[in-house]
Amino acid sequence: MGRKIRVLVAKPGLDGHDRGAKVVAHALRDAGMEVIYTGLRQTPEQIVTAAIQEDVDVIGLSILSGAHMELCGRILDLMKEKGLNVPIFVGGIIPDEDVEKLKEMGIAEVYGPGTSLSKIVEDIRTAVGERK
């Protein structure tokens, strides 16, 4: 049967635009992954709890609200506190000057508008492959 890649796709914070998250979730599904979609307005606590319960290999976050530094920081803190160690990929509207900061904090990759879906699929496969 073999090991499936499981991905949590979540939207933390208060913005209500989930088209991007759904497009990415759909692409990952079509790439043969099992995507657990949590929907809108998740708290960092809900996201980390869901990731632990679902035993995911990767977390994908979609953030368009501008609160990415706070939300990612809180999620990374909670993951450390609970001992969860999986790569996080962030997509959305992230200013260039914050991209490096997010990566320094521990975010694996940041994707802006126009990113090709196949790049996201490949990056996830590579990240998961390195861990297994």
Added chain:
Amino acid sequence: MMGVDILLERYRNGDIFALSRLITLCEDGEYHFEEPGVENYHVIGVTGGPGVGKSSVIDRLAAKFLDDGVRVAVLAVDPSGPFTQGAFLGDRVRMRDLNTRGVYIRSMASRGILGGLGPAVCDAINLLAGFGFTRIFVETVGAGQADIDVMNVADTILLVMAPGMGDEIQILKAGIMEIADVYVVNKSDVEEASFLRGQLEALLMMDESGRSRQIVNTSCVLDRGFEELKMVVEKHYADMVSSGEIAERRRRRKRYFVTKLVMKEIQESLDSINIDGLNFEEIKKMLCRRFLGQSM
């Protein structure tokens, strides 16, 4: 990858990471968890067509159980795709508040298994019961008329229905309509729900099996009917315990579990077959050519 022995020890010490990883191993067919080691737990199967409100009903009903202080877990199955075997598991969307209240929710893909469940549902039920969860919901994929496997794993079966899905001819059909212990008329805030209720009442009047079956109206948008639903579900369990039927339902699950494992072994031995250098696929093609004169 951590060894199973270490995982099991951590699982027995109440480590949620170990529980989650063990479920993954069972899903991947690398491990099987055959006995929960406890008796006092209630498996509530929730089935019904796509979009009738199964996840939302679980969300509201689980909240009532939580109010009573019991530990609740949810296994929610959604379909895997036929082309890439990927899955979009979206049941958590309807259960947003449960995980902040300590409910363990696990989404599972059906991974090509027909019947409405996934490959590791029985293992996962056993793991969750052994972990201390006493109300375990099993949500099937959006079920069709013949997706009845949930009857083999659940102690109590809720068939969730919504108005507008067909006339009483649909209700008279064999299959999924027969397996319910409780018919949940969801979306009962919609006017047509009273017709559905009437059709179900007529159905039960015709039933001469002697089984006790109930109809409960619910509305998730109005959060109505769930106290009644909880009482009906609890009573069904209590009645099964006092009549001894619970033992039969548990045997049924064990039988289903063992049958699935045996079928899997057979499939795997077929897949690894080698006769005169031909594997199973090549043998099938050869037979098609020989007997049908065509390639497959």
